Amino acid sequence: MAQHRFHKMHGLGNDFVIFDAREHDLALSGDQARALADRHRGIGCDQLIVMRPSQRADFFMQIFNQDGSEAAACGNATRCVVALAGRDVTIETGAGLLGGTLADGAVTIDMGLPGLDWNAIPLAYAMDTLTMPVGWEDLADPVAVSMGNPHVIFFVADTHAVELERLGPMIEHDPLFPERVNVNVAHLADDGLHLRVWERGAGLTQACGTGACATAVAAIRRKLVTGPVPVHLPGGTLIIDWQPGGHVQMTGPTTHVFTGEIDL
Numbered sequence: 001m002a003q004h005r006f007h008k009m010h011g012l013g014n015d016f017v018i019f020d021a022r023e024h025d026l027a028l029s030g031d032q033a034r035a036l037a038d039r040h041r042g043i044g045c046d047q048l049i050v051m052r053p054s055q056r057a058d059f060f061m062q063i064f065n066q067d068g069s070e071a072a073a074c075g076n077a078t079r080c081v082v083a084l085a086g087r088d089v090t091i092e093t094g095a096g097l098l099g100g101t102l103a104d105g106a107v108t109i110d111m112g113l114p115g116l117d118w119n120a121i122p123l124a125y126a127m128d129t130l131t132m133p134v135g136w137e138d139l140a141d142p143v144a145v146s147m148g149n150p151h152v153i154f155f156v157a158d159t160h161a162v163e164l165e166r167l168g169p170m171i172e173h174d175p176l177f178p179e180r181v182n183v184n185v186a187h188l189a190d191d192g193l194h195l196r197v198w199e200r201g202a203g204l205t206q207a208c209g210t211g212a213c214a215t216a217v218a219a220i221r222r223k224l225v226t227g228p229v230p231v232h233l234p235g236g237t238l239i240i241d242w243q244p245g246g247h248v249q250m251t252g253p254t255t256h257v258f259t260g261e262i263d264l
């Protein structure tokens, strides 16, 4: 056992435990990550992040969901590790290299190109990802987008009328999504997009950065809005900018709550 320092942070209430393992290695299994993320028996978080050395970037970001599964992208946590670094950095993730810049207390991440083909999401078989011919009860005709992690987006009349705590897990585990999926329900209002997310491996969260990116891309592809677009989540608002063919830019705040030590 050794003592390891961690940072408790959040991006609009999507919360993280972040270990900086660039100087001292920290091997973590999915089971250990799940135990640490447990809100009753561990520290508690939506995702657990480990910053590691990288040959290609300032650091590598390993991402564990609350259930112990690994993900290749986490937009809100990416903003938090840039804020921790305290300077503009390049981050290596399982989905490629991301750029992070700090300005006026907010962090902007270049989230790279969205994945739009069925096999980039991935889906179990070929279909048009802009208007998918599928549905689950009242949720139908979604869009699929990858931000390095899989997202399905439903545009509805009112996000608060959707029983996401029941339909979310049903869709997350549907065989159409071989790697499971993050489930986004959104509606368009005068002030931008309103979004609620059932996250793969974490459930209902107060905010989802990649979900906000994927939903903005879906809305722009369907010509509902043009970028930059405010995306209002239960925990607050992100600004997403994207032009077809370009990289997705996400801007939003981060909060450092406390630093702790734990024996691992």
Ligand SMILES: N[C@H](CCC[C@H](N)C(=O)O)C(=O)O
Residues within 6 Å of the ligand: 014, 046, 047, 065, 070, 071, 072, 073, 074, 075, 076, 077, 149, 150, 182, 199, 200, 201, 202, 205, 207, 208, 209, 210, 211
């Ligand atoms: N649950 C996601 C990872 C975290 C995404 C979210 N917290 C964000 O800010 O992008 C997945 O398994 O793909």
